[in-house]
Amino acid sequence: xxxxxxxxxxxxxxxxxSGKSTIAEALGQRLGWRFExxxxxxxxxxxxxxxxxxxxxxxxxxxxxxxIADEIARVCGRGGHIIIACSALKHTxxxxxxxxxxxxxxxxxxxxxxxxAERLAQRKGHFMxxxxxxxxxxxxxxxxxxxxxxxxSIDETVEAIVDGIVRQLKLGGAKR
Numbered sequence: 001x002x003x004x005x006x007x008x009x010x011x012x013x014x015x016x017x018s019g020k021s022t023i024a025e026a027l028g029q030r031l032g033w034r035f036e037x038x039x040x041x042x043x044x045x046x047x048x049x050x051x052x053x054x055x056x057x058x059x060x061x062x063x064x065x066x067x068i069a070d071e072i073a074r075v076c077g078r079g080g081h082i083i084i085a086c087s088a089l090k091h092t093x094x095x096x097x098x099x100x101x102x103x104x105x106x107x108x109x110x111x112x113x114x115x116x117a118e119r120l121a122q123r124k125g126h127f128m129x130x131x132x133x134x135x136x137x138x139x140x141x142x143x144x145x146x147x148x149x150x151x152x153s154i155d156e157t158v159e160a161i162v163d164g165i166v167r168q169l170k171l172g173g174a175k176r
Contacts (some may be wrong), residue, residue: 007105009077013088014109015136017120019154020085026162028083038086041067064098089139092128107165109142111154
């Protein structure tokens with residue numbers, strides 16, 4: 001890969017409806033890295049709780065975050081690359097995901113509550129109801145510069161967002 005040494009994992013983060021899965025999957029295709037949706041690491045009890053319209057507590061989230069961190073450690077330990085879509089809303093959650101690693105980067109998808117609410121209203125078949133958006137924004141602690149993060153606006157096309165991420169990470173694969 002051209003540019004600086006690539007991180008072994010990217011965590012595409014943001015509130016529900018910010019486009020994490022869409023952007024992470026497109027980024028994985030661009031870079032040739034494996035994509036995993038962080039939602040697939042949730043225990044069934046978490047999915048049912050969210051489907052019923054109840055926000056998760058920190059206690060609900062710890063097993064989920066640790067399962068994602070375990071997968072990152074496994075992939076990175078084998079010399080592979082992975083992109084995971086995961087809300088990672090709090091500093092403490094990101095600390096669990098990193099486990100002190102410096103070869104993992106966060107990509108924060110930033111958007112207004114209005115734009116994300118509009119996207120959630122159009123989404124079909126997802127277990128996260130739009131009514132929980134307020135709790136997501138209430139929980140969100142935007143990442144600080146020292147958290148191995150790049151921040152991108154979601155108010156562009158998927159291709160433009162992926163181009164911007166690849167450019168900021170200084171990885172090969174950005175379209176000119």
